Amino acid sequence: MSLLDLDHDQRKELAERVRQDYEELKSKDLQLNLTRGKPSSEQLDISQRLLELPGTEDFKDADGTDVRNYGNLKGIRDIREIWSELLGVRYDELIAGDASSLNMMFDLVMYAHTFGTQDSERPWNQEEKVRWICPVPGYDRHFTITEKLGYEMLSVPWLDEGPDMDAVREAVKDPQVKGMWLVPTFANPSGHTVSQDVARQLAEMETAAPDFRIVWDNAYAVHTLTEEFPEVIDIVTLAREAGNPNRFWHMTSTSKITFAGSGVAFLNTSTENIDWYASYAGARGIGPNKINQLAHARFFGDADGVRQVMRKHASLLAPKFNRVLEILEAELGEYDVARWTTPSGGYFISLDVIDGTAARVVELAKGAGIALTEAGSSFPLHKDPNDRNIRLAPTLPPVAELEEAVRGVATCVLLAAVEKLGA
Incomplete structure (x- = not known):
């Protein structure tokens, strides 16, 4: 029965029970954390053999170049060939860098x-103003980059198949709109995936700014929670065929495939964009960590080797996501006070609570020893106009801690709801 359908006495009874549950929760002195999407220790163990690679006698790449030395700004052929096959993109439109695609994104925007x-x-x-399209809820670190540069951020809603294209097409009529953030596969935090149709619309649409760019942050391109891998859209080819070859900066990395802080990042874009990027990246540095790139190439072997590693990740993550969804349904489903996504990949679950209560839920959870990402973090300037969205990150805690944390969050959601309704 919906909480809104309860009569006065029923709401009062529920409120008393929920307040008692919350006091019991606080008495446990918990120290639980659902804030950031970090791999667990068990996930990091999958790639432990990387620490032994490439080995003391293995220091030449497929071209016979000594990877211990300077050079090769575009990265070694060994890892680029694996990733171009994995993503289904052209080899000459892919470069390999250092550990973080976020660093490469920052560099691209800064250049x-x-x-x-x-x-x-x-x-x-030198523009009077720069505006940037931000599908919401979205990735907080994307918004941090444009916030630091003083860009005006235009929120557009995520729909089932991608960003609201009517809103996007209206926004790009403005020549001051220079860019757009987008996580196309298992989006952070909703888990939504951009459809082929929406991708084609983004590639083909007319924009007032000739230098309009979309950061196509495909961080979760192979991060399935099932036996099926998502289709990776070759967005750069779509854009080239549409007559907009330079529109997309397609990013991905191994950061949550191997070691989160010691992976390899990739940029897939037009060769003209690559030449433009290299002209400035070459002044910033002499080349990436090619030893690490070779180690990753040896570790994976080929594209199917990457998929095998991802199946191991899925075997660890899918049970955690399933438990979160089961607990949310068991604890909140009957009261109709929350909605949540059921992603088939990625690292997050997006939880929407009663409007005007998300910040209160986070405050209550903190009081009970459960750390949640700040309410509004998935929106530009951390301002959720409806104060409803909370991002849950199930990946890091052990299952027992995760279960306790989610049950605690459910108690806080109910308590905030009965408070909002004056019960």
Whole structure:
């Protein structure tokens, strides 16, 4: 029965029970954390053999180059060939960098900000104003980059097959709209995936700014929770065929496939964009960590080796996600006070509570020793206009701790709801 359908006495009875449950929760002195999407120790153990690679006698790549030395700004062929096959993209449109695709994203935006792109009339920092499209709920670290640069962020809602394209098409009529963030596969935090149709619309749409760019952050391209891997859309080819070859900066990395802080990042984009990027990246540094790239190439062997590793991750993560969903349904389902996504991949579950209560839920959880990501974090400037969205990250805690934390969150959701209704 919906909480809204309860009569006065029933609400009062429920409120008393929930308050008692919350006091019992606080008495446990918990120290639980559901804030960030980090791999668990068991997941990191999958790649332990990397610490032994490439080995003391193995230091030449497929081209015979000594990876211990300087050079090769685009990364070694060994790992680029594996990733181009894995993503189904052209080898000459893929470069391999260091550990973090987020660093590469920051560099790309900063180069455009400071120098302009090859399609720009002037550097973006010389524009009167720069606006950036932000599908919401979205990835907080994306928004941090554009916030630091003082860009005006335009929120558009996520729909089932991608961002609201009517809102996007309206926004790009403005020549000051220079870019857009997008996580196309198992999006952070909702788990939604951009459809082929929406991807084609993004590639084909007319934009007032000739230097409009979409950061296609495919961080979870192979992060399935099932036996099935998602289709990876070759967005750069779509854009080239649509006559907009430079529109997309397609990013991905091994950060949550092997070691979170010591992986390999990739940029898939037009060769013209790669040349533009390299002209500035070559001044920033002489080349990436090619020893680490070779170690990863040896570890995976080929694209199917990557998929085998991801199946191991799925075997550890799927039970955690299933337990979170089961507990949310058992604890909250009958009261109709929350909605949540049921992703088939990625690292997060998006939880929507009664409008005006998300911040209170996070506050109550903190009081009970359960750390949640700040309410509003999935929106530009941390401002959720409806104060409803909370991101849950089930990956790091052991299952027993995860279960206790989610039950505690459910208690806080109910308590915030009965408070909101004056019960």
